[in-house]
Amino acid sequence: MNTTAIDNEPCALRAWAEARMIYLELTDGRIVGFPADRFKTLRAATQEQLKQVTIEVNGYALRWETLDEDLTVAGVVAGRFQLPLPEQAA
Structure with missing residues (x-):
């Protein structure tokens, strides 16, 4: 059996935003979430803009x-974010 690299990459069925978190439901049944603030453009976005996420490709x-x-999707699942986690208040 011959498989390509894309066959092994995570694939999203749906995406949504709640409370500045972006969630993905993957074809393997996992739900993955990440803070919008981990990406420069998304950090500056309003919650309404974040909700306009669509699945492409x-x-x-x-x-x-x-x-x-x-x-x-592969980058998100692998944790390749632009920005570090914000400092936690002590």
Whole structure:
């Protein structure tokens, strides 16, 4: 059996935003979430703008048209974020 690299990449069925978190439901049944503040453009977005996330490229990318922002599902699942976690208050 011959498989390609894309066959092994995570693929999203749906995406949504709640309380500045972005969630993805993957084809393998997992639900993955990440804070919008881990990406520069999403950090500056309103909650309404975050809710406008769509699934693109047959489930392999996230798109925010009004923000002109694209993220790969594989990058999100692998934890490849632009910004570090905010410092926790002691």
